[in-house]
Amino acid sequence: MSALTDLIYGGANAVAGLTENAVNQAVEQYGPDKKVAFPDTAYFLPTIYAATGVKVQTLGDLPACVNVLKSLITNKEDLNEALNAGLATAVGAEILEALKYVAQENPYAGESGIGFVPDPVIRSLGVPLVTGDIPGVAVLLGKADCAKDVADIVRDYQEKGLLTLMVGDCIEQALENGVRAGLEYRVVPLGHDVTAVTHAVTVAIRAGLIFGALTPGDLPGLLAYTKERVPAFVNTFGAIGPVEVSAGAGAIALGFPVVVDIDLAENQVPGALVSVTDHGKTAAESLHLRHIKVKAKAVELPVSFAAAFEGEIIRKGDTYAEFSSHLNPTCELVTMREEESQVEDGAIVIDGPDIPEGATSIVELPLATTVEVYGERMQKDFESVIERKIHAWFNYIEGVMHTGQRNLFRIRISKDAWERGLRLKHFGEVLYSMIKDEFGEVVDKCAVRLITDKAKVDDFLQNVAMPRYNARDERLASLTDESVDTFYTCVLCQSFAPAHCCVVTPERLGLCGAVSWLDAKATKELSDAGPSQPIPKTGCIDEKLGAYESVNEIVKEATHGAVENVTLYSLIQDPMTSCGCFECICGIEPLSNGVIVVNREYAGMTPTGMTFGELASMTGGGVQTPGFMGHGRHFIASRKFIAAEGGVRRIVWMPKELKDDVAARLNKTAKEEFGIDNFTDMIGDETIATDPESLMAFLTEKNHPVLSMDPIM
Ligand code: SF4
Ligand code: NI
Numbered sequence: 001m002s003a004l005t006d007l008i009y010g011g012a013n014a015v016a017g018l019t020e021n022a023v024n025q026a027v028e029q030y031g032p033d034k035k036v037a038f039p040d041t042a043y044f045l046p047t048i049y050a051a052t053g054v055k056v057q058t059l060g061d062l063p064a065c066v067n068v069l070k071s072l073i074t075n076k077e078d079l080n081e082a083l084n085a086g087l088a089t090a091v092g093a094e095i096l097e098a099l100k101y102v103a104q105e106n107p108y109a110g111e112s113g114i115g116f117v118p119d120p121v122i123r124s125l126g127v128p129l130v131t132g133d134i135p136g137v138a139v140l141l142g143k144a145d146c147a148k149d150v151a152d153i154v155r156d157y158q159e160k161g162l163l164t165l166m167v168g169d170c171i172e173q174a175l176e177n178g179v180r181a182g183l184e185y186r187v188v189p190l191g192h193d194v195t196a197v198t199h200a201v202t203v204a205i206r207a208g209l210i211f212g213a214l215t216p217g218d219l220p221g222l223l224a225y226t227k228e229r230v231p232a233f234v235n236t237f238g239a240i241g242p243v244e245v246s247a248g249a250g251a252i253a254l255g256f257p258v259v260v261d262i263d264l265a266e267n268q269v270p271g272a273l274v275s276v277t278d279h280g281k282t283a284a285e286s287l288h289l290r291h292i293k294v295k296a297k298a299v300e301l302p303v304s305f306a307a308a309f310e311g312e313i314i315r316k317g318d319t320y321a322e323f324s325s326h327l328n329p330t331c332e333l334v335t336m337r338e339e340e341s342q343v344e345d346g347a348i349v350i351d352g353p354d355i356p357e358g359a360t361s362i363v364e365l366p367l368a369t370t371v372e373v374y375g376e377r378m379q380k381d382f383e384s385v386i387e388r389k390i391h392a393w394f395n396y397i398e399g400v401m402h403t404g405q406r407n408l409f410r411i412r413i414s415k416d417a418w419e420r421g422l423r424l425k426h427f428g429e430v431l432y433s434m435i436k437d438e439f440g441e442v443v444d445k446c447a448v449r450l451i452t453d454k455a456k457v458d459d460f461l462q463n464v465a466m467p468r469y470n471a472r473d474e475r476l477a478s479l480t481d482e483s484v485d486t487f488y489t490c491v492l493c494q495s496f497a498p499a500h501c502c503v504v505t506p507e508r509l510g511l512c513g514a515v516s517w518l519d520a521k522a523t524k525e526l527s528d529a530g531p532s533q534p535i536p537k538t539g540c541i542d543e544k545l546g547a548y549e550s551v552n553e554i555v556k557e558a559t560h561g562a563v564e565n566v567t568l569y570s571l572i573q574d575p576m577t578s579c580g581c582f583e584c585i586c587g588i589e590p591l592s593n594g595v596i597v598v599n600r601e602y603a604g605m606t607p608t609g610m611t612f613g614e615l616a617s618m619t620g621g622g623v624q625t626p627g628f629m630g631h632g633r634h635f636i637a638s639r640k641f642i643a644a645e646g647g648v649r650r651i652v653w654m655p656k657e658l659k660d661d662v663a664a665r666l667n668k669t670a671k672e673e674f675g676i677d678n679f680t681d682m683i684g685d686e687t688i689a690t691d692p693e694s695l696m697a698f699l700t701e702k703n704h705p706v707l708s709m710d711p712i713m
């Protein structure tokens with residue numbers, strides 16, 4: 001037997017033995033009826049569920065899984081057979097980790113790792129993955145001979161936008177060398193035991209279940225999905241024993257190349273298991289092996305500039321300078337100019353005092369971030385599309401936090417970034433470079449002026465920015481589905497959900513919440529063959545349902561025949577499909593005859609008896625599930641929200657945070673469309689009821705309009 005297959009089988013057999021013992025012991029200790037589950041998932045033990053279709057719910061379900069696991073270990077001298085044994089190791093690790101959750105409610109409390117990654121987190125990664133903001137996922141395992149090397153590699157991945165998942169002592173090695181960890185930094189420590197690698201594996205597997213509409217039990221389908229659609233790879237550090245090698249074999253079986261930092265000599269498997277002994281080359285070689293392309297950086301700064309820093313929070317005590325609407329006039333505005341000569345391309349001007357050097361307390365300044373663009377194909381409608389990106393771009397700067405938009409925002413620059421040389425002019429460079437990079441098709445010329453003179457900011461805010469915001473709001477309010485003759489598709493999510501297509505209309509944004517009709521229109525202008533294509537509004541079949549021949553035709557084509565009929569406004573009749581990254585889901589609440597709406601962030605129970613995760617698992621992967629539908633937050637207050645079933649009047653329950661967030665707009669819609677006052681006061685939330693009976697009592701007390709409506713189905 002070759003040394004490699006020898007090692008794989010050795011590890012797989014060892015894990016199988018450990019798993020069998022642990023399962024027997026747990027059954028003995030807790031009894032076969034004891035529940036076993038990972039937190040916040042609708043996919044049971046995901047590897048077992050996806051590979052075999054078995055829904056493990058109690059300890060008594062596990063012995064049969066152990067037998068399946070053992071049957072995968074054939075000990076035959078053949079690399080593919082050995083890779084299957086690697087899958088057995090993955091299953092064993094999953095069971096061993098699940099048993100930790102039987103013994104303790106949160107076995108990872110007090111650990112530097114987070115353990116199991118909940119479903120909503122995976123859903124939230126959908127959009128950045130499809131847009132290439134997260135170009136790939138790195139799984140780091142083990143302990144390197146040099147801690148600083150690990151930190152350098154993680155930082156390299158971070159700067160390239162990758163998501164890094166870490167298992168083992170490499171976690172401390174990175175943290176001790178200044179790497180900041182957390183989902184917001186795209187660096188997530190999973191745990192120290194080698195079995196914690198299962199928490200990386202199930203992320204890939206659930207991606208298939210959530211977005212790919214995989215049939216549980218379809219193992220070949222699963223392996224094809226992870227290989228083709230999940231851009232992950234593994235780096236191991238330090239000496240690796242049989243267990244690590246067999247876990248690596250499992251990764252290879254899923255299509256993820258493994259780069260080790262020891263010399264494997266003839267045991268390497270080209271394209272799949274590779275030795276890179278120079279840590280300086282680990283990252284580049286890994287990306288090459290997985291064919292991950294990283295967008296070239298459009299801008300050079302004294303600090304990092306990457307999507308990985310988007311969620312970074314800068315506390316007051318760490319702040320060097322701040323531009324805050326609470327203390328000073330502020331605004332940001334992108335305006336289009338009609339004449340080429342009006343815009344001096346590349347001009348970056350600071351109009352007013354710059355941030356002073358050597359300040360001993362927080363510098364507070366006014367700021368008007370003004371951008372003027374000219375382009376032959378530029379349209380006024382694209383101003384807001386570009387302007388909204390300022391938030392993301394400024395946040396990409398390491399050591400900078402941006403919240404808010406328009407005339408209400410706060411920007412903080414950290415002391416650390418300041419010391420490293422970040423200055424105000426760099427903000428101008430970021431805007432110029434990113435606008436040229438992302439909007440080059442429509443922007444020929446671009447000039448940035450950062451106004452910090454208080455009187456000038458005030459003047460600009462009152463006389464230029466506010467009137468422009470108001471004009472845009474009027475335009476948006478007049479943009480209805482009736483007023484336009486074109487809708488748009490968005491198929492960006494097809495890289496994960498091949499059968500999914502969003503139809504974006506002025507009153508119905510994409511379900512991820514990130515693509516409005518204006519965005520889709522701009523996307524079409526930016527890239528002719530891109531993810532958004534126009535749908536002429538022709539061949540109306542049923543106005544109330546929002547059924548159009550043209551929509552059906554184009555969606556059918558865009559989904560390669562997977563979806564034949566789609567309505568724009570119905571939850572029941574051919575509802576729009578879901579990919580998996582929806583912000584909210586709505587579903588029928590049968591007792592009240594209404595619908596509940598739940599957002600991804602809400603982890604508690606709903607009156608349907610299902611959590612967000614469980615509801616979400618009912619739809620996704622481009623499948624139509626009448627009665628359940630993913631949608632964007634903003635859609636809730638739309639006149640078109642399930643208009644075919646009677647509109648927003650059907651909403652009977654929302655988590656409190658969501659209800660409060662949409663209250664003003666939702667109340668306005670309810671009043672305008674149905675003459676209902678203070679509608680949200682009639683809608684339940686988790687502080688009122690989480691079961692249908694108490695909810696019903698509340699609705700009756702409030703005389704909720706749904707009580708006098710026709711049955712929803
Ligand atoms: Fe994905 Fe739809 Fe959002 Fe496009 S609009 S990114 S397809 S969820
Ligand atoms: Ni290659």
Ligand code: CU1
Nearest residue numbers: 126493579581
């Ligand atoms: Cu999506």
